[in-house]
Amino acid sequence: MYPAAFEYHAPTSVKDALKLLAKLKDDAKLLAGGHSLVPMMKLRLAQPGHLIDLRKVKGLSGIKEEKAALVIGAMTTHWAIESSKAAKAKLPVLAEVAGIIGDPAVRNKGTLGGSVAHADPAADWPAAMLALGAEMVCEGPKGKRTVKADDWFVGLMTTAAKGNEILTAIRVPVWPAGSGAAYMKFPHPASRFAVVGVCAAVTLDKQGVCTRAGVAVTGAGTRAVRARGVEAALTGKKLDAAAIEAAAQKAADGVDVQADLQGSVEYKAHLCRVFARRAISEAVKRAGG
Amino acid sequence: MAVTEERLFGKAIKRREDPRFITGRGQYVDDVKLPGMTYAAFVRSPHAHARIKKVDAAAARKVAGVLAVYAGEDVQVGGLPCGWMLPGIKVPARPALAQGKVRYVGEPVAIVIGETPFAAKDGAEAVRVQYEALPGVADGKKAHAPGAPQLFDEIPKNQCFYWTIGDKASTDAAFASAATVVTQPLVNQRLIPNAIEPRACVASYAPGTGDLTLWVTSQNPHVHRLLMAAFVLAIPETKMRVISPDVGGGFGSKIFVYNEEVVVSWASRTLGRPVKWTAERRESFLNDAHGRDHVTEAAMAFDREGKITGLRVKTHANLGAYLSTFAPLIPSYLYGPLLSGVYKIPAIFCEVWGMLTNTAPVDAYRGAGRPEATYLLERTMDRAARQLRLDPVELRRRNFIPPFTDGTPYQTPVAFAYDSGDYAPALRRALELAGYEQARRDQAAARAKGRYIGIGVSTYIEACGPAPSAVAGSLGAGAGLWESGQVRVHPAGSVTVYTGSHSHGQGHETTFAQVVADQLGIPMEQVEVVHGDTAQIPFGMGTYGSRSACVGGSALVKCLDKIKEKGRKIAAHLLEAGEQDLDFKDGAWSVKGSPDRKKAWGEVALMAYLAHNIPQGMEPGLEATSFYDPVNFTFPFGAHVAVVEVDAETGAVKLVKYTAVDDVGRVINPMIVDGMVHGGIAQGVGQALWEHGVYGDDGQLLSATMMDYAMPKADGLPSYTTDRTVTPSPINPLGVKGAGETGTIASTPAVANAVIDALAPFGVTHLDLPLTPQKIWKAVAAAKR
């Protein structure tokens, strides 16, 4: 309830924020929506000496439409994405994911950037980022760099971001016509985070053959991962029920499934397969297949 | 029964307390602000079982703003008392702060007092405690096994008590001659109460007078005062005032005297400054008394007609590491005597082992013993129906106790004599509302398509309004179980009502005002209800066991009888008429036959205080106090029907439809009763599907946050269909039975039975609670193999 003492900073530009970060180093934490960080501070699991609040930093929120991508500012809230016309038109699965995070209060505070930077193993966004092929835009003392989602989630609550960097935006490619995507999760009965969540995206050609698939699993392991075996099994096939089922069987391959109160390794691996099948089937349906 | 015409009784009047609650204007313990306030934080054991080698507070004392640190023997008070004794019980000493050993994770070891909550917390983090870890045991049955870790040297095998009820010989005979025997092992899992307002206390000692005021989240402020003043602090009750202001839910967990308020009170006296402590949610999980935690073997004997001939029950009740205030009562007298349910059972024998383990103490939690008994009975009835190839509804009907509504009680073989009951109509109505026959047809059609719908029924009884004090005393109670009431009429006619019961969500301010206003024929706005302050209210027993209306309400009725009697005398005197010639109606006494000769309530009240013209020899004033001791418990009952659908692929359960028909006797405010039923159902569904206080084998609490412990949420619950039958209780003047716990008691088995029914095609006959997706999936997967 009562966090350890800390100092509060509220810079108004990325530049100033980076300066503070350079000065305070490991003793500082960036604060976005605070919906992961503040609970940890209240439990004193995190005791940063300084908080650098990003909420007053200009240019970090909002959704920009580029030709083949949506560029979402790191400070964009889940609710802003859930209700975004651009997202609904170009990448409706983003609105779908945003809409099943926590509750309205959480969605109005929590941010995409915060979730992706926090890399909670049971968070919803990472599955979508991986499946859709998003890129993280970071700014550091040496300028901007872009990291592919595949390279971003490196371990339990760890990302490729360096300590002196700020995640400023997430670029999510818009998939071409003939594509569909879906996210389905088995929610934890208490936290509503994903016990298992699967995001699937497919592109079908005129004959209904899958030309591209992105499938990723969150919740089951220590980090969200691409289900490359599933993707390979989908690509080049006509996605009837049997093909989907066969591909989904590979959903837990490469996931370091963790047992906990919600389920054994066996059960969670089973859920990966079930939710892969369900998400892929829905994605195919949305792709017009 | 009240003769007054009732205008308000039975009306769904909106709760008067709600505007202040929903606009954030309630005054809870944490809202108390006093000059010079200090704040407490507790250092708690991270071990389930360990020897305390050393408590080093040097660093903590140096933290800026820390005023004091106390550990173990520093706190010079008596141990926490246990308020209920059973024959042969061994009561372990329970120091306010751990001494020598810690026995569960979260046990308070030291207190740090700071100028701010932050300082206190920083100080608590800086206290270094050296422990020598010992092996622990968290499971009540394992604690009994040879070689199990021992919590207390003086309590061998960790067995705190062995208790039985019923008749062994006749039960053995029933089983020997049974046509069918149904056995049902079951676990009633540990639950963690989680009132929305965490426990809190503010103690303020006035050095000038020696008076101690304690604001505490209590369901029974007088009991708190009695136990703390007499047994813990050793001060006269006159030197202690306990105030329990607005309290945000208790569900039993706020009945008991806990370490924190004891230590905080002592610290305030020691420091001469007020001290505040408010639990963090995690502390609530770790140190609020938990509920349930039984491991049971049940067996039921049937004759050829499917009539129950005997019931045998063996239960290991996990009591936690120490005895909480009423811990021994819950798995004994609130459990065994309920085992006849609504059924005619000629022979019952129940054995209970009260076990100490390295877990948080267990005590009353909404329903307290009755949900355990009801779950056992109703689950076993369903299993029996399966075994006997009977519809579960039919089996229940065959075994119902026939109606008894004329005041003649029904005597069970396990001590209770039920006040009144008529069980079949409630079941009939519930089945009708649930569309039972159609649901069975839908179920068959769905199964053919590979969808698994289940229908579960529970017919329950519950015992409310504890209790005749003499009976309670003979069974081991450390207190009486009557209730007090006081009605004080003011000169202009408005009325203050003082009740010894306590509202922490129940709506007393509305319900009692309805009763009083009705009986006096005055508007509700003229009635103020006061509770929760030992300085204002006569000694009272508080609220638990759904007793406020039937016991507390009856005490008020007794007061009103006295007030009306005196008022009538004054009115008769003023009207120069005989007392027996007066009618009392719509707030006025009038002469029979000449209704315009009358004296209004206000005129009589005023005259009582002016005393210019009252009968000779009469004392001025108009107020009355009553202590009402009920002659029996009351026994609400009803029938609940749940319909679920199970996703056989993932094991997920969806509660599709829920129907509840309850008989709580006469209903004062149906909206409040509905609210009680709704909340109760949610809680019971929570036990069936989600909630579980899980200790690892090492005694760590694995479900100690809201991220891990699954409380019921609105999106997991359907809109309920509720209805009532009304069988008035003959034992109290209001005819009420009690409505606080029925939903919790009835819904757990209804939902559990529905889930097991859904899984019938897989040959599943039983799964333990909570019915989590994983358990269900495992059972289905096993059946498919």
Ligand SMILES: Cc1cc2nc3c(=O)[nH]c(=O)nc-3n(C[C@H](O)[C@H](O)[C@H](O)COP(=O)(O)OP(=O)(O)OC[C@H]3O[C@@H](n4cnc5c(N)ncnc54)[C@H](O)[C@@H]3O)c2cc1C
């Ligand atoms: C009750 C509740 C329910 C929830 N349910 C869900 C759910 O169902 N699914 C789900 O996925 N999540 C859920 N969450 C988490 C929620 O989505 C969080 O908001 C999110 O995970 C973190 O975002 P934030 O903006 O709150 O980040 P913060 O809590 O402010 O920050 C999280 C971490 O990321 C770092 N960080 C933040 N922004 C940046 C940045 N721009 N650059 C670099 N580092 C940064 C911070 O330093 C911190 O370490 C829930 C949270 C709560 C409280």
